[in-house]
Amino acid sequence: MNAEIITIGDEILIGQIVDTNSQFIGQELNKIGVSVYQITSIQDDEQHILNALKEAQERASIVIITGGLGPTKDDITKKTIAKFFKDTELIEYPEVIAHIKEMFIKVNHPFNEVQRYQAQLPSKATLLMNNFGTAPGMWFYQNETVFVSLPGVPYEMKGLITDQVLPKIQKQFKLPFIIHKTIMTYGQGESMIAERIEEFENNLPPYIKLAYLPSFGKVRLRLSAKGDHKETLEAELNEKVAEIYKLIPEIITGLDDDSSLEKRIGALLKRNKQTIATAESLTGGQISANLVSVAGSSAYYKGSIVAYSAETKINLLGVSVETIKKYSVVSKEVALEMARGVKSKLQTNYAIAVTGNAGPTTDHTDKSVGIVYIAIVSDDKEIVKEFNFGQPREKVINRTVSKALEIIYKELV
Structure with missing residues (x-):
């Protein structure tokens, strides 16, 4: 059983918003045995929408459309879908008008005639009541293909998918x-x-x-x-x-995903009743963010010092001025002193420290862009490793975070 998802809206195509709707719909369809064959994003253009619907009907048994169901003139999806189904009659649903009025009373907003249009659906559509917004969804069946049109607002779409669309699909089709x-x-x-x-x-x-x-x-x-x-x-x-x-x-x-490195690290530290802290330069707190993303991390994670400047490394972590002068801030020596400093200051069993050149400049050091030093200091061991993660800046930072977690995980194991 194949499905196709069509998202309608210029805001997606110009990168103004990220299409999270397709991700959610794809995940939920997959759970009930429906494979998504294709995801298409198109403009708010009548002919473009008509072409997309025609092509999707040839490929898929289920076509789910999101977006373009608002009350304003640029929301043309409903009119275009009616044209696709050669449906010239719109039916007004009193229960939808009552629902919209009730919603507006709660927020002290007057009901106006432009909202009445949202309660009008093509005669061939089956109403999907939107309990979280004003634009109802629509269900069509033609030539052995189901078409579902949903509002683009994520929480409204999710409510309709979960409460109405998935149960109707499961009832209509025998799914693997x-x-x-x-x-x-x-x-x-x-x-x-x-x-x-x-x-x-x-x-x-x-x-x-x-x-x-x-x-x-x-x-x-x-x-x-x-x-x-x-x-x-x-x-x-x-x-x-x-x-x-x-x-x-x-x-x-x-x-x-329950077995991410962060969770494995946390589980090992908890089991051994040990603690950890971080000292970060180029990563700016991202290692810390990964570690604390795990529920219950306060049991083993003591904190971080983001020492981005040389002054902070000296004043908060106790890195020696002489060490920086002799080796520069991007060096294995500085990385080790950073790790020792945060371990001592926060009184932990383990400490991670990173320093390096993420780019685009080398900040007056003798190390090229991409050079990173990662230090791990524990109660009985010290490790420092050099890496060259190349360019660009984002890649260097992300790889540093991943590699630091990988190293500490190996040490804990």
Whole structure:
């Protein structure tokens, strides 16, 4: 069962807003066994919308449209959809008018005639009552294809998808099961992992797919199975996961996003009743943000000192002026003194410190852009490593964060 998502709005195409609606719809459809075949973003243009609807009907059994259902002149979706279905009659729904008036009374807003238009739907549409806004959704069925038109406001769209659209789809279609298992890895790139598990991937049955989802410092391996028998699919996926664990055990942190490095680090620190602090220069607090994103991190995370300038490194972390003069602020020596300083000041078992040149300039150091030093200091060990993460600035910062977490995780393990 294939679906297509069409988002309507110039604001998406010019980058004014990010299309989070498609992400949510795709995730929810997948949960009930519907595969999204294509996502299309188009302008508020009648002919463009008509073309998109016609093409989507040829490809998909379910077409979900978001946007363009407001009361203003630039919201042309409803009129255009009516034209697509050759529907010349609009029907006014009193219950929608009553709902809009009730909403407006709560915010002391007068009801006007332009709002009455929102209560008018094409005669071929089935009303989908919008409990969170004024524009109702619409459900059409033509030539064995379901068309669903929803408002573009995210919380309104989500309410309609969850409460009305998904149950109606499940009632109308016999759907397969789609099951995913995602394995979290760190420390090796996509191509290296692919080489190591090539034979495994080549031997997968056609109804099980493997996808590589890389990001800075980590790769998620997503196994997806599709079929009519849920228990059989789950058993087979569990077998495949076990096979991958045997092939690359040393780089796996666990299953799904619940096994992020941050959570694994937190779990290890909690188990050992240990604490950690960070001293950050080029990353500006991003390592700290990752660590505290885990619920309950206050049990082991003591804090951070963002020492961006040389003066802050000296005054707050106790880095020696002589060390900076001799080696510069971007050096393994300064990284170590930063880690020692924050560990001592915050009285922790572990400390992470990073310093480097993220670019675009080298800030009067002798190190090129991309050079980063990461130091880990514990109660009985000191480590400092040099990396060259290249360019641009964002890449250097993100890779520094990922690598710092990877190093501390290895030490805790």
